[in-house]
Amino acid sequence: MSGSNSSAPSAAERGDPLVQMSVHSLPSAPQAELSQRTRLGRLKMLLVWAICTTPVVASYLTYYVIRPEGRANYGTLILPTHDMPADAALPLKDLQNQPLAVSSLKGQWLLVTVAAGACDAACEQHLYYQRQVRETLGRDKDRVDRVWLITDGAPVRDALKPGLEGTTVLRTSQGDLAKWLSPEAGQPLSAHFYLVDPKGTWMMRFPAQPDMSKVKRDLSRLMKANDSWDDAGR
Numbered sequence: 001m002s003g004s005n006s007s008a009p010s011a012a013e014r015g016d017p018l019v020q021m022s023v024h025s026l027p028s029a030p031q032a033e034l035s036q037r038t039r040l041g042r043l044k045m046l047l048v049w050a051i052c053t054t055p056v057v058a059s060y061l062t063y064y065v066i067r068p069e070g071r072a073n074y075g076t077l078i079l080p081t082h083d084m085p086a087d088a089a090l091p092l093k094d095l096q097n098q099p100l101a102v103s104s105l106k107g108q109w110l111l112v113t114v115a116a117g118a119c120d121a122a123c124e125q126h127l128y129y130q131r132q133v134r135e136t137l138g139r140d141k142d143r144v145d146r147v148w149l150i151t152d153g154a155p156v157r158d159a160l161k162p163g164l165e166g167t168t169v170l171r172t173s174q175g176d177l178a179k180w181l182s183p184e185a186g187q188p189l190s191a192h193f194y195l196v197d198p199k200g201t202w203m204m205r206f207p208a209q210p211d212m213s214k215v216k217r218d219l220s221r222l223m224k225a226n227d228s229w230d231d232a233g234r
Contacts, residue, residue, distance in 0.1 A: 073221075074214035075195060075204040076184075084200030085180050092170045095156065100170060103200070108145045108230050109222070110196035114177065114189045117154030123190065127163060130193070133216050140223040143230050149177060151189070184208070195219075198230040 084090075087101045094100055113130055115123035130146045137144060146167040150156070151174040156164070174189065181202055183189050191208035193215065206215050 073204070074211070074218050075206045078203050078205060082180055082202040084196070084202070085176075090172060090176050090180060092172050095169055095171075105145070105147070105168070105196075106200040107198050109143055109198055109219075110145050110147050110194075111219075112147045112149060112181070112194040112196060114149045114151060114181065114192075114194070116152045116190075117150045117156050117171075119157065119160055124160070126190075126193070127160070127167070129210070129212050129215075130167070131163065133212050133219065136216050137219060137223065140220070143223060144219065151177060181205075195222075197222075197226070 084102060084106065087103055090102045092100045092102055111130055111134065113123075113126045115126065119127070127148065130148075134141050134144050134146055148164070148167055148169045150169065150171045153171070156169065177189065181189060181194050183191055184205070184207075187208055193206040193210060194202060195204040195206070195218075196202050204218070206218075
């Protein structure tokens, strides 16, 4: 019929969804390539970060978790530690026979040796080592007091006295002292140096016939690790 539209409706006019979908909803080739490059760049950065930080993480694990043998202490740690006895439990007297409260020794590190007043050759060597190792501590030496505990009433020989300057020399009974300090099995009390911390706690015992360079190493480490524990030198 004339005047009528004889052409068929187009797919767009029919509302065909396939045609109505915008082609702009799909990423263009340059956009896809850019996204891929971004992902690869991030992966490379993560890989570089992992390579750079692995040695640091490994060193921390080694130092704090896997303890190297080189860090082992020479002296024997006393566990549980032994607190300083009350004054009444460990009576002390100086060489003038005047009483001294054991609690007055607190506030400093104490490097203690034990021997009879007659002081045989082994005792003299201990007193010499005690002086020498303290001197090697340099500026930390004033944080350590040398103490000789005499376990009998024998007089101290005059020949020893010049070397005792700066040493705290006190008398007590071996029975009372044994309530606080003890040697390794099979050794006498006089065989060792005993280390007491500034709080008055016996916390380390050094071997008989000690290697004094290793004793000094332990003392230096303790001074560094606990530099705020003690008082000014006496």
